[in-house]
Amino acid sequence: xxxxxxxxxxxxxxxxSVDILPFMVEEKKLKILLxxxxxxxxxxxxxxxxxxxxxAESAEEAAGRKLKEETGVENAHLEQLYTFSAPERxxxxxxxxxxxxxxxxxxxxDAKEASLFQIQPEDRLEKEGGGLPLSFHDLAxxxxxxxxxxxxxxxxxxxxxxxxLSLVGDRARFTLPELQEVYEAILSSPLDAGNFYRxxxxxxxxxxxxxxxxxxxxxxxxxxxxxxxxT
Amino acid sequence: xxxxxxxxxxxxxxxxSVDILPFMVEEKKLKILLxxxxxxxxxxxxxxxxxxxxxAESAEEAAGRKLKEETGVENAHLEQLYTFSAPERxxxxxxxxxxxxxxxxxxxxDAKEASLFQIQPEDRLEKEGGGLPLSFHDLAxxxxxxxxxxxxxxxxxxxxxxxxLSLVGDRARFTLPELQEVYEAILSSPLDAGNFYRxxxxxxxxxxxxxxxxxxxxxxxxxxxxxxxxT
DNA sequence: CGAATAGTGTCTCTAAGACAATATCGT
DNA sequence: ACGATATTGTCTTAGAGACACTATTCG
Numbered sequence: 001x002x003x004x005x006x007x008x009x010x011x012x013x014x015x016x017s018v019d020i021l022p023f024m025v026e027e028k029k030l031k032i033l034l035x036x037x038x039x040x041x042x043x044x045x046x047x048x049x050x051x052x053x054x055x056a057e058s059a060e061e062a063a064g065r066k067l068k069e070e071t072g073v074e075n076a077h078l079e080q081l082y083t084f085s086a087p088e089r090x091x092x093x094x095x096x097x098x099x100x101x102x103x104x105x106x107x108x109x110d111a112k113e114a115s116l117f118q119i120q121p122e123d124r125l126e127k128e129g130g131g132l133p134l135s136f137h138d139l140a141x142x143x144x145x146x147x148x149x150x151x152x153x154x155x156x157x158x159x160x161x162x163x164x165l166s167l168v169g170d171r172a173r174f175t176l177p178e179l180q181e182v183y184e185a186i187l188s189s190p191l192d193a194g195n196f197y198r199x200x201x202x203x204x205x206x207x208x209x210x211x212x213x214x215x216x217x218x219x220x221x222x223x224x225x226x227x228x229x230x231t
Numbered sequence: 232x233x234x235x236x237x238x239x240x241x242x243x244x245x246x247x248s249v250d251i252l253p254f255m256v257e258e259k260k261l262k263i264l265l266x267x268x269x270x271x272x273x274x275x276x277x278x279x280x281x282x283x284x285x286x287a288e289s290a291e292e293a294a295g296r297k298l299k300e301e302t303g304v305e306n307a308h309l310e311q312l313y314t315f316s317a318p319e320r321x322x323x324x325x326x327x328x329x330x331x332x333x334x335x336x337x338x339x340x341d342a343k344e345a346s347l348f349q350i351q352p353e354d355r356l357e358k359e360g361g362g363l364p365l366s367f368h369d370l371a372x373x374x375x376x377x378x379x380x381x382x383x384x385x386x387x388x389x390x391x392x393x394x395x396l397s398l399v400g401d402r403a404r405f406t407l408p409e410l411q412e413v414y415e416a417i418l419s420s421p422l423d424a425g426n427f428y429r430x431x432x433x434x435x436x437x438x439x440x441x442x443x444x445x446x447x448x449x450x451x452x453x454x455x456x457x458x459x460x461x462t
Numbered sequence: 463c464g465a466a467t468a469g470t471g472t473c474t475c476t477a478a479g480a481c482a483a484t485a486t487c488g489t
Numbered sequence: 490a491c492g493a494t495a496t497t498g499t500c501t502t503a504g505a506g507a508c509a510c511t512a513t514t515c516g
Binding site: 012014052056082083087096098 | 242243244245246247283284285286287288289291311313314316317318325327329
Binding site: 176177193198219221222 | 465466467468469470471
């Protein structure tokens with residue numbers, strides 16, 4: 001219960017932050033936006049974007065605000081991931097952090113302070129545009145752990161949620177092959193196109209979650225693909 | 232990220248509490264332990280047990296500590312549910328609450344301040360030993376919402392997790408019909424015994440998560456049932 | 463035509479659910 | 490023997506995965 005104000009010692013009031021995991025899919029790869037820390041601790045390390053909770057906003061609002069401040073992204077799908085509260089997770093002082101998935105079709109950012117990283121299988125990150133591959137373990141604070149939890153959550157929820165639709169390039173105009181690329185990026189394994197079609201028809205099209213626009217997408221050297229939009 | 236200590240205004244430091252959802256199964260019914268509030272706000276209302284986080288403990292440790300203080304239960308399966316952070320969820324001042332499922336074979340408690348409630352379908356609670364049925368909406372704070380989230384989570388995770396084993400009377404000595412009662416209590420719907428047996432054999436016994444003890448349980452008027460223990 | 467991709471069809475295997483059949487109990 | 494429950498078996502149907510097949514486009 002959230003009562004019992006009067007106790008022996010004054011009540012502990014920790015700092016509360018939100019950590020954001022901004023994901024997108026590009027070139028068939030799942031990518032996450034990280035920011036470079038410019039102060040101690042973990043100065044120079046890459047970290048999840050985020051910030052402290054303000055007194056009048058919910059955690060989800062804080063996540064949305066920080067995401068917009070740092071990337072300009074406003075239309076992301078926000079979803080609470082987990083709350084991390086180990087006492088030593090921040091070496092300076094106690095900080096409770098509420099982590100949020102932020103799934104968007106595209107993430108923009110300031111090149112000096114932030115960068116997109118490809119998620120590689122086996123706890124590796126590869127920086128966009130080169131550089132040495134990074135281990136999850138190299139991230140600041142416990143952010144490597146948080147990232148692992150996030151990836152497992154996305155994989156687990158992929159088929160019985162609509163998170164893939166939040167990551168597709170344009171929810172109002174996409175093809176099933178595009179959607180398949182989102183699935184493959186999250187699972188980091190290829191899917192059989194025929195079986196994927198059958199399943200998407202049953203799980204999305206027949207229930208009316210996505211509908212064909214009647215138009216088609218064409219790419220050189222490929223057959224045209226039907227366009228759909230999410231409802 | 233969990234940095235940026237220096238900002239314009241002093242950093243907001245909310246109270247952080249844990250709310251605990253202590254569940255057990257008894258007489259084929261899912262039951263939750265609630266406590267009666269003895270002070271404002273919501274004085275006289277039933278609420279989830281819980282309390283404020285101390286400076287040196289993680290949220291899970293706080294949940295375990297509070298559960299033990301209020302019920303004496305030590306062996307519960309604790310699992311983070313969700314973090315509730317709406318600014319107005321506590322009318323006095325801002326309180327962030329991290330909710331935990333606490334699944335135990337049996338819950339003891341102090342009869343004056345606490346009581347077990349049966350979960351009924353359709354957002355109703357029935358107090359052990361009589362009294363008017365209670366709507367989830369009558370609980371203090373947002374605890375009715377939290378309870379709904381908890382029930383959905385338990386139902387969703389039932390088949391692909393081991394939460395049922397945490398609720399069975401004795402993890403070292405139980406029968407499959409007993410386990411079926413746990414499943415039925417959580418789902419609040421009856422299951423076909425034959426199909427349940429086949430599934431448990433495949434999902435628990437064959438993978439070795441539970442093993443037959445070789446002994447049998449007998450009840451008058453019934454056929455003996457094989458005993459199992461969780462590994 | 464041939465390569466690549468979109469989309470459909472077929473086959474096998476496993477799982478779920480409905481339900482029958484059998485095996486043990488207590489009375 | 491009868492009623493209740495434990496446990497096994499049978500049948501049907503749906504979904505997953507492997508894979509063949511057709512259709513469309515570009516060169």
